[in-house]
Amino acid sequence: MSVESVNCPVCQSQSQYDFSSRDLMFNHYERYDYFKCINCLSVFQNPMPSDEKINSFYPTNYSVFDAKSQARKISPLKEAIYYIKHGYKHLKPNFFFKQVATIVAPFYKADKPDFIKNGTLLDVGCGNGRYLNTMRLLGWDVQGVELNENGVKVCHAANLPVHHGDLLSASFPDKSFDVITLRHVIEHVRDIHPLMAELARILKPRGKLIIETPNNQALGHSFCGANWYANDVPRHLILFSQTSLSLLGAEHGLRMLSCRFETSPKIILNSLDYITKNEDKPSKKIIWKRFLARFYIWKAQRRNQGDTIHSVFVK
Known part of the structure; x- marks a missing residue:
């Protein structure tokens, strides 16, 4: 494929056509082109949609x-x-569960930040507030930001302090948060650099930024191509690699402290449904396909090509 003069939204390098697909989740037929950066390996929708168009995706x-x-x-x-x-x-916790936890904890993948007494935590794109509510139960002083009005209403009904709008419109003071989380949010954002600059501004010195996002170098992406469930065309505007995330953070004074790859049966099983155009019994309810998914998970983890990037940045 020839290199074209389409600049990558992450590093501004040139890119080339990667794939075209449609909204497989809601079975719409308009097609969208995605290009791949030859430098940082980001995959992104081109042309980027307008705000009005993005709203229509949800x-x-x-x-x-x-x-x-x-x-x-x-x-x-x-x-x-x-x-x-x-x-x-x-x-x-009680004695029994502490003993059990001592055995299983080394095998448990960290999905919560280390606790900070009186710590402040912001969840950007908090959806219905499920994660925020959990973190509040765990003792954090939480806040959220959410664009969707329905999501904000659900959060407010649970007495969660959530701003309705984007992050910039929330106008948080400098150095406000010990931890900021973006869990499957950053791939939905078109203007990525203003977002990262704002995250860096409101994060405390030595604060942690936790980003979870699909891994465009995943084994499933290689195998399923345009039918990979985590492409989530057209809602996912940018699909990141570890390289592109690290470059993006560094551009705004955020160092990637750790990065791991995670895989679950859901993505590969839903991808199989897309590939086979399965409209009957979903793959997740077919025993042999679930065994196949387990093999896929083992293979992807062994090759360090899991479907999701879990990355932690420090300011």
Whole structure:
């Protein structure tokens, strides 16, 4: 493929055509082109859509904004793991679960930041507030930002302090937060550098920025191509690699402290449904396909090509 004069939104290098696809989740037929940067390997929609067009990508039944999956009480075992592994000493789990947690904690992938007493945490793109509510239960002073009105209403009904709008319109003071999380949000953002500059401004010195996003170098992306579920065309505007995330952070004074790759059966099973145009029994309910997904997970993890990047940056 020839290199074209389309600049990468992350590093401004040249790019080349990568793939074209449509909205497979909602079965729409308009097609969207994606280009790949020859330098940082970012994959991005070209041309980038307008604000009005982006809004049209999210129907009213987009499930992340409903109230059905609100946070539940944290299990005693998870409390014990957080106590042992992440410094949540105020949780005081009982003796039995502490003993079990001592055994399983080394194999448990960290999905919560280390606890900071009186720590402030911001979740950008907080959806229905499930994660915010969990972190509040764990003792954090939480705030959220959410564009979707329905999501904000659900958060406010749960008494969560959530700003309706984008991050810049929230106008937080400098150095406000110990931890900021973007969990499957950054891939939905068109103007990525203003966002990162604002995150760096409101993060405290030595504060942590946690970003989870699809990994465009995933084994599933290689195997499924345009039918990879995590492409989520057209809602995902930029698909990142570890390289592009690291470059993006460094541009704004944020150093990548750690990066790991995670995989779950959901993405490969839904991708198989897209490939086979399965409209009957979903793959997740077919036993042999679930076994196949387990093999895929093993293979992807062994090759360090999981579907999701979990990265931590420090200011």
